[in-house]
Amino acid sequence: MPAEEISQVIGKSVGVRMFEVERGAIRRFADAVGDANPLFRDVDYAHKSHYGDIIAPPGFFGWPLKQPMGSPLVVEFPAELMGPLMKAGYMAATALDGGMEYDFFLPVYAGDTLTSSTIVKDVRERTGRGGKMCFIILETTYLNQNGDLVAKARASTIMRSLSA
Amino acid sequence: MKKQLYWEDVADGGEITPLSKIATTAMLVRWAGGSGDFNPLHYDKVFAEGAGVGQPIVHGALKRQWLIQLMTDWIGDQGWLKQFSCQYRAMDIPRAMRTMTDPVDGETWLCKGKVTKKYIDGDAHCVDCDIWIENGKGEITTPGKATVILPARN
Numbered sequence: 001m002p003a004e005e006i007s008q009v010i011g012k013s014v015g016v017r018m019f020e021v022e023r024g025a026i027r028r029f030a031d032a033v034g035d036a037n038p039l040f041r042d043v044d045y046a047h048k049s050h051y052g053d054i055i056a057p058p059g060f061f062g063w064p065l066k067q068p069m070g071s072p073l074v075v076e077f078p079a080e081l082m083g084p085l086m087k088a089g090y091m092a093a094t095a096l097d098g099g100m101e102y103d104f105f106l107p108v109y110a111g112d113t114l115t116s117s118t119i120v121k122d123v124r125e126r127t128g129r130g131g132k133m134c135f136i137i138l139e140t141t142y143l144n145q146n147g148d149l150v151a152k153a154r155a156s157t158i159m160r161s162l163s164a
Numbered sequence: 165m166k167k168q169l170y171w172e173d174v175a176d177g178g179e180i181t182p183l184s185k186i187a188t189t190a191m192l193v194r195w196a197g198g199s200g201d202f203n204p205l206h207y208d209k210v211f212a213e214g215a216g217v218g219q220p221i222v223h224g225a226l227k228r229q230w231l232i233q234l235m236t237d238w239i240g241d242q243g244w245l246k247q248f249s250c251q252y253r254a255m256d257i258p259r260a261m262r263t264m265t266d267p268v269d270g271e272t273w274l275c276k277g278k279v280t281k282k283y284i285d286g287d288a289h290c291v292d293c294d295i296w297i298e299n300g301k302g303e304i305t306t307p308g309k310a311t312v313i314l315p316a317r318n
Contacts, residue, residue, distance in 0.1 A: 032198030033229040034185065039241060049241050058245045059225075059232050063200060073200030093215065097224035099251035099308075104244070156251075 005084035006123045014075050014118040014138060021062035023110035029060045054110040058102065061114055061142055061151070075118050075138060077157075089161040090134050098135060098156035106150045113145045121154060132161035168240040171282065171289035171314040180277030180293060183234045187222045187258040188267040195226045217255065224252035227273075227306045231295050234275040235310050242315045246290070250308030256299060271300035277310070289316045 023043075030040040038045040039055055046054045056062070064073065077085075082092065108114065121139035125132060136157045142150045192206045201223060204211040212220045228250050235245050259270035277295035284290070290313055297306035 029198045032191070032195040033226065033233055034191070035229070035233045035236075037233075037236060051241075057229065057232060057236065058248065059229055072202075097252055099224070099249065100228050101247075101249040103247055 006081075009078070009081045009084070009120050010122060012078065012080065012120050014078055014120060016115065016117045017067075017075075018065045019062035019114040019116060019142075020065050021056055021060075021108055021110060021112040021114065023054050025063055026054060026056045026060060026110055030057055033057065051107055051109070056108040056110070058104050058151075059100075061108060061116065062112070065113075075140075077136065078120075081120060081123070081136070085134060085136075085159065088134075089132070090159040091162065092159070094160040096158050098158040100156070101154040103152045104150075105152075106144065106148055108142075108144070108150055112150075114150060115143045117141050117143075130160060134159045134161065166240055168242055169238060169314060171291065171316045174279055174282055174291050174314065176279055176282060178279040180234060180238050180279070180295065183230065183237060183275040185230050185273045185275060186267070186271070187226070187256065187273070188261055189220065189258050190261050190267075192220065192223065192226070192258050195223055199223070199225060201225060219257060222256040222258055224306075227252065227256065227297055230273070230275050230297060231306065231308055231310075234277060234295060235293075235312060238277075239312045239314060244313040245310060246288075246313050247311040248308065249310075250295070250306055252306055254299075254303065254305035256297075256305055273300070273305075274298045288313045290314075 027041045030037065035057060039049060039051065040057055043054060118138050118140040121137040124135045126135065138155050140153045144150050189207060196202050196206060205215055205217060206220050206223050209219055212218060231250050232248060239245065256273065259267035262268045275297050277293045279291055280294055281292040290311055293310045295308045295310050296304045299305050
Protein backbone atom coordinates (compact mmCIF):
# COMPACT_ATOMS: atom_id res chain seq x y z
CA MET A 1 0.00 0.00 0.00
CA PRO A 2 1.41 3.45 -0.84
CA ALA A 3 2.48 4.46 2.65
CA GLU A 4 2.84 8.13 1.80
CA GLU A 5 -0.70 8.50 0.51
CA ILE A 6 -2.06 6.73 3.56
CA SER A 7 0.00 8.70 6.06
CA GLN A 8 -1.43 11.89 4.55
CA VAL A 9 -4.93 10.69 5.42
CA ILE A 10 -4.17 9.93 9.07
CA GLY A 11 -5.52 12.71 11.26
CA LYS A 12 -7.91 13.96 8.56
CA SER A 13 -11.51 14.78 9.46
CA VAL A 14 -14.16 12.40 8.20
CA GLY A 15 -16.97 14.71 9.19
CA VAL A 16 -18.87 16.50 11.92
CA ARG A 17 -22.44 15.48 12.68
CA MET A 18 -25.17 16.31 15.17
CA PHE A 19 -27.15 13.67 17.02
CA GLU A 20 -30.51 13.88 18.74
CA VAL A 21 -30.93 11.62 21.77
CA GLU A 22 -34.65 10.84 22.07
CA ARG A 23 -36.21 8.94 24.95
CA GLY A 24 -38.04 6.60 22.54
CA ALA A 25 -34.88 5.92 20.56
CA ILE A 26 -33.06 5.00 23.80
CA ARG A 27 -35.83 2.54 24.68
CA ARG A 28 -35.84 0.93 21.23
CA PHE A 29 -32.05 0.58 21.36
CA ALA A 30 -32.22 -1.05 24.82
CA ASP A 31 -35.07 -3.31 23.59
CA ALA A 32 -32.89 -4.47 20.70
CA VAL A 33 -30.07 -5.34 23.13
CA GLY A 34 -32.55 -7.12 25.41
CA ASP A 35 -31.54 -4.79 28.25
CA ALA A 36 -34.37 -4.19 30.75
CA ASN A 37 -32.39 -1.71 32.92
CA PRO A 38 -34.97 0.82 34.23
CA LEU A 39 -32.42 3.67 33.96
CA PHE A 40 -32.94 3.45 30.18
CA ARG A 41 -36.76 3.21 30.11
CA ASP A 42 -38.58 4.02 33.36
CA VAL A 43 -39.00 7.79 33.81
CA ASP A 44 -40.15 7.60 37.45
CA TYR A 45 -37.28 5.30 38.37
CA ALA A 46 -34.77 7.49 36.52
CA HIS A 47 -36.07 10.65 38.23
CA LYS A 48 -35.43 9.05 41.63
CA SER A 49 -31.97 7.78 40.62
CA HIS A 50 -28.89 9.95 41.08
CA TYR A 51 -28.98 10.67 37.33
CA GLY A 52 -32.36 12.41 37.71
CA ASP A 53 -33.51 11.52 34.19
CA ILE A 54 -33.45 8.75 31.57
CA ILE A 55 -29.91 8.06 30.35
CA ALA A 56 -28.76 6.16 27.27
CA PRO A 57 -26.89 2.86 27.59
CA PRO A 58 -23.15 3.46 27.12
CA GLY A 59 -22.55 3.07 23.37
CA PHE A 60 -25.77 4.80 22.25
CA PHE A 61 -25.41 8.37 21.04
CA GLY A 62 -28.77 8.96 19.36
CA TRP A 63 -29.66 9.44 15.71
CA PRO A 64 -28.07 11.97 13.36
CA LEU A 65 -29.93 15.19 12.55
CA LYS A 66 -30.09 16.97 9.17
CA GLN A 67 -29.33 13.87 7.11
CA PRO A 68 -31.07 13.33 3.76
CA MET A 69 -33.64 10.52 3.74
CA GLY A 70 -32.12 7.07 3.33
CA SER A 71 -28.55 8.16 4.06
CA PRO A 72 -26.47 5.58 5.89
CA LEU A 73 -26.02 6.02 9.61
CA VAL A 74 -22.44 4.83 9.52
CA VAL A 75 -19.66 7.23 8.63
CA GLU A 76 -18.40 6.59 5.11
CA PHE A 77 -14.67 6.51 4.42
CA PRO A 78 -13.41 9.60 2.59
CA ALA A 79 -12.25 9.30 -1.02
CA GLU A 80 -8.68 10.27 0.01
CA LEU A 81 -8.61 7.08 2.09
CA MET A 82 -10.52 4.74 -0.25
CA GLY A 83 -8.42 5.77 -3.29
CA PRO A 84 -5.08 4.38 -2.07
CA LEU A 85 -6.82 1.42 -0.41
CA MET A 86 -8.49 0.41 -3.68
CA LYS A 87 -5.21 0.84 -5.57
CA ALA A 88 -3.69 -1.64 -3.12
CA GLY A 89 -6.46 -4.15 -3.89
CA TYR A 90 -8.69 -3.54 -0.87
CA MET A 91 -12.40 -3.82 -1.48
CA ALA A 92 -15.01 -1.90 0.48
CA ALA A 93 -17.33 -4.91 0.08
CA THR A 94 -15.03 -6.99 2.31
CA ALA A 95 -15.25 -4.46 5.17
CA LEU A 96 -16.04 -6.04 8.52
CA ASP A 97 -16.42 -4.45 11.92
CA GLY A 98 -13.23 -5.26 13.84
CA GLY A 99 -13.97 -3.89 17.27
CA MET A 100 -14.59 -0.84 19.40
CA GLU A 101 -12.92 1.08 22.21
CA TYR A 102 -14.75 3.64 24.32
CA ASP A 103 -13.79 6.19 26.92
CA PHE A 104 -16.89 7.39 28.73
CA PHE A 105 -16.69 10.73 30.55
CA LEU A 106 -20.29 11.88 31.14
CA PRO A 107 -23.77 10.34 30.92
CA VAL A 108 -25.84 10.85 27.76
CA TYR A 109 -29.34 12.03 28.77
CA ALA A 110 -32.62 11.79 26.90
CA GLY A 111 -33.02 15.23 25.30
CA ASP A 112 -29.31 15.81 24.73
CA THR A 113 -28.01 17.04 21.40
CA LEU A 114 -24.53 15.69 20.71
CA THR A 115 -21.95 16.87 18.21
CA SER A 116 -19.60 14.20 16.88
CA SER A 117 -16.28 14.82 15.14
CA THR A 118 -14.61 11.86 13.44
CA ILE A 119 -11.01 11.61 12.27
CA VAL A 120 -8.94 8.85 10.65
CA LYS A 121 -6.88 7.81 13.67
CA ASP A 122 -4.76 5.09 12.09
CA VAL A 123 -4.42 2.77 9.09
CA ARG A 124 -2.35 -0.38 9.51
CA GLU A 125 -1.66 -3.35 7.26
CA ARG A 126 -1.14 -6.89 8.46
CA THR A 127 -0.58 -10.16 6.61
CA GLY A 128 -2.55 -13.05 8.01
CA ARG A 129 -3.54 -16.55 6.91
CA GLY A 130 -6.10 -15.18 4.47
CA GLY A 131 -3.69 -12.72 2.86
CA LYS A 132 -3.28 -9.01 3.42
CA MET A 133 -5.64 -7.18 5.74
CA CYS A 134 -5.97 -3.53 6.53
CA PHE A 135 -7.17 -2.11 9.87
CA ILE A 136 -8.74 1.33 9.65
CA ILE A 137 -9.35 3.12 12.95
CA LEU A 138 -11.77 6.04 13.08
CA GLU A 139 -11.89 8.09 16.28
CA THR A 140 -15.07 9.95 17.12
CA THR A 141 -15.34 12.57 19.86
CA TYR A 142 -18.80 13.35 21.23
CA LEU A 143 -19.61 16.68 22.91
CA ASN A 144 -22.98 17.52 24.45
CA GLN A 145 -24.98 20.74 24.04
CA ASN A 146 -22.96 22.36 26.87
CA GLY A 147 -19.73 21.69 25.00
CA ASP A 148 -18.67 19.06 27.55
CA LEU A 149 -16.78 15.95 26.42
CA VAL A 150 -19.12 12.97 26.74
CA ALA A 151 -17.23 10.10 25.12
CA LYS A 152 -14.54 9.03 22.68
CA ALA A 153 -15.00 6.03 20.41
CA ARG A 154 -12.36 4.26 18.35
CA ALA A 155 -13.97 1.94 15.81
CA SER A 156 -11.84 -0.44 13.78
CA THR A 157 -12.80 -1.76 10.36
CA ILE A 158 -11.00 -4.65 8.66
CA MET A 159 -10.71 -4.87 4.88
CA ARG A 160 -9.19 -7.74 2.91
CA SER A 161 -6.99 -7.34 -0.18
CA LEU A 162 -7.18 -9.31 -3.42
CA SER A 163 -3.49 -8.74 -4.19
CA ALA A 164 -0.87 -10.89 -2.50
CA MET B 165 -34.00 -1.07 43.14
CA LYS B 166 -31.29 -3.59 42.40
CA LYS B 167 -28.62 -4.38 44.94
CA GLN B 168 -25.68 -1.98 44.57
CA LEU B 169 -22.18 -3.39 44.15
CA TYR B 170 -19.50 -1.64 46.20
CA TRP B 171 -15.76 -1.52 45.57
CA GLU B 172 -15.16 -3.39 48.84
CA ASP B 173 -17.33 -6.29 47.57
CA VAL B 174 -14.94 -6.95 44.67
CA ALA B 175 -11.82 -9.12 44.86
CA ASP B 176 -8.95 -9.69 42.40
CA GLY B 177 -9.85 -12.68 40.23
CA GLY B 178 -13.51 -12.39 41.20
CA GLU B 179 -16.17 -13.32 38.68
CA ILE B 180 -18.60 -10.90 37.05
CA THR B 181 -22.20 -12.19 37.18
CA PRO B 182 -22.58 -13.90 33.76
CA LEU B 183 -25.24 -12.80 31.28
CA SER B 184 -26.74 -15.26 28.82
CA LYS B 185 -28.03 -14.20 25.40
CA ILE B 186 -29.54 -15.74 22.34
CA ALA B 187 -29.69 -14.15 18.87
CA THR B 188 -32.41 -14.84 16.33
CA THR B 189 -32.84 -13.46 12.83
CA ALA B 190 -35.83 -11.50 14.20
CA MET B 191 -33.63 -9.99 16.94
CA LEU B 192 -31.06 -8.91 14.35
CA VAL B 193 -33.74 -7.08 12.37
CA ARG B 194 -34.79 -5.38 15.61
CA TRP B 195 -31.15 -4.44 16.23
CA ALA B 196 -30.90 -3.01 12.69
CA GLY B 197 -33.87 -0.78 13.48
CA GLY B 198 -32.67 0.17 16.96
CA SER B 199 -29.07 0.87 15.99
CA GLY B 200 -29.48 2.11 12.42
CA ASP B 201 -27.11 -0.49 10.95
CA PHE B 202 -29.06 -1.78 7.96
CA ASN B 203 -26.21 -3.76 6.38
CA PRO B 204 -28.00 -6.70 4.64
CA LEU B 205 -25.11 -8.94 5.77
CA HIS B 206 -27.08 -9.42 8.99
CA TYR B 207 -30.51 -10.39 7.62
CA ASP B 208 -30.25 -11.38 3.93
CA LYS B 209 -28.94 -14.85 3.09
CA VAL B 210 -28.29 -14.14 -0.61
CA PHE B 211 -26.27 -11.03 0.26
CA ALA B 212 -24.34 -12.86 2.99
CA GLU B 213 -23.47 -15.65 0.52
CA GLY B 214 -22.28 -13.07 -2.02
CA ALA B 215 -20.14 -11.37 0.63
CA GLY B 216 -18.41 -14.70 1.27
CA VAL B 217 -19.75 -15.05 4.80
CA GLY B 218 -22.19 -17.82 3.85
CA GLN B 219 -25.11 -16.84 6.02
CA PRO B 220 -26.27 -13.84 8.03
CA ILE B 221 -24.09 -13.16 11.08
CA VAL B 222 -24.69 -11.41 14.39
CA HIS B 223 -23.72 -7.71 14.33
CA GLY B 224 -20.44 -7.02 16.12
CA ALA B 225 -22.06 -3.94 17.63
CA LEU B 226 -24.85 -6.04 19.17
CA LYS B 227 -22.25 -8.29 20.82
CA ARG B 228 -20.52 -5.11 22.02
CA GLN B 229 -23.78 -3.97 23.67
CA TRP B 230 -24.25 -7.41 25.27
CA LEU B 231 -20.84 -6.94 26.91
CA ILE B 232 -21.73 -3.38 27.93
CA GLN B 233 -24.92 -4.73 29.52
CA LEU B 234 -22.82 -7.35 31.33
CA MET B 235 -20.94 -4.44 32.91
CA THR B 236 -23.85 -2.04 33.61
CA ASP B 237 -25.90 -4.87 35.18
CA TRP B 238 -22.96 -5.77 37.41
CA ILE B 239 -21.93 -2.26 38.55
CA GLY B 240 -25.49 -1.11 39.30
CA ASP B 241 -26.99 2.37 39.16
CA GLN B 242 -24.13 4.02 41.03
CA GLY B 243 -21.29 2.40 39.11
CA TRP B 244 -19.71 4.10 36.11
CA LEU B 245 -18.34 2.33 33.04
CA LYS B 246 -15.19 4.37 32.37
CA GLN B 247 -13.43 2.42 29.64
CA PHE B 248 -14.55 -0.40 27.41
CA SER B 249 -13.07 -2.29 24.47
CA CYS B 250 -13.87 -5.45 22.54
CA GLN B 251 -12.79 -7.18 19.35
CA TYR B 252 -15.02 -9.19 17.02
CA ARG B 253 -12.71 -12.18 16.46
CA ALA B 254 -15.14 -14.80 15.15
CA MET B 255 -18.52 -14.83 13.50
CA ASP B 256 -21.66 -15.82 15.38
CA ILE B 257 -24.71 -17.24 13.62
CA PRO B 258 -28.27 -16.31 14.69
CA ARG B 259 -31.04 -18.88 15.11
CA ALA B 260 -33.69 -18.99 12.40
CA MET B 261 -37.34 -18.46 13.39
CA ARG B 262 -39.59 -21.54 13.55
CA THR B 263 -42.76 -19.59 14.27
CA MET B 264 -43.55 -15.87 14.61
CA THR B 265 -42.28 -15.96 18.19
CA ASP B 266 -40.11 -19.05 18.60
CA PRO B 267 -36.68 -19.72 17.14
CA VAL B 268 -35.33 -23.13 16.27
CA ASP B 269 -32.90 -24.68 18.74
CA GLY B 270 -29.43 -23.29 18.54
CA GLU B 271 -26.63 -21.58 20.28
CA THR B 272 -26.77 -19.66 23.53
CA TRP B 273 -23.99 -17.17 24.18
CA LEU B 274 -22.54 -16.42 27.59
CA CYS B 275 -21.10 -13.01 28.43
CA LYS B 276 -18.54 -13.40 31.19
CA GLY B 277 -15.84 -11.48 32.97
CA LYS B 278 -13.18 -11.54 35.63
CA VAL B 279 -11.64 -8.85 37.84
CA THR B 280 -7.97 -8.36 36.99
CA LYS B 281 -7.11 -5.42 39.26
CA LYS B 282 -8.70 -3.14 41.84
CA TYR B 283 -7.11 0.16 42.78
CA ILE B 284 -7.73 3.75 43.81
CA ASP B 285 -6.93 6.44 41.23
CA GLY B 286 -7.20 9.89 42.85
CA ASP B 287 -10.54 9.59 44.61
CA ALA B 288 -11.98 7.06 42.11
CA HIS B 289 -12.35 3.44 43.25
CA CYS B 290 -11.51 1.56 40.05
CA VAL B 291 -11.77 -2.07 38.90
CA ASP B 292 -10.18 -3.46 35.72
CA CYS B 293 -11.80 -6.52 34.15
CA ASP B 294 -11.26 -8.97 31.33
CA ILE B 295 -14.58 -9.65 29.60
CA TRP B 296 -15.61 -11.96 26.77
CA ILE B 297 -18.42 -13.74 24.95
CA GLU B 298 -18.39 -17.53 24.64
CA ASN B 299 -20.38 -19.28 21.94
CA GLY B 300 -22.28 -22.53 22.45
CA LYS B 301 -19.04 -24.53 22.04
CA GLY B 302 -17.33 -22.52 24.76
CA GLU B 303 -15.11 -20.68 22.24
CA ILE B 304 -14.39 -17.00 22.85
CA THR B 305 -15.64 -15.03 19.85
CA THR B 306 -15.53 -11.56 21.38
CA PRO B 307 -12.82 -10.73 23.94
CA GLY B 308 -12.61 -7.34 25.63
CA LYS B 309 -11.61 -5.24 28.61
CA ALA B 310 -13.43 -2.81 30.87
CA THR B 311 -12.58 -0.38 33.64
CA VAL B 312 -15.34 0.65 36.03
CA ILE B 313 -15.61 3.07 38.94
CA LEU B 314 -17.62 1.76 41.88
CA PRO B 315 -19.00 3.51 44.94
CA ALA B 316 -17.05 2.85 48.15
CA ARG B 317 -18.57 2.22 51.57
CA ASN B 318 -16.18 4.61 53.33
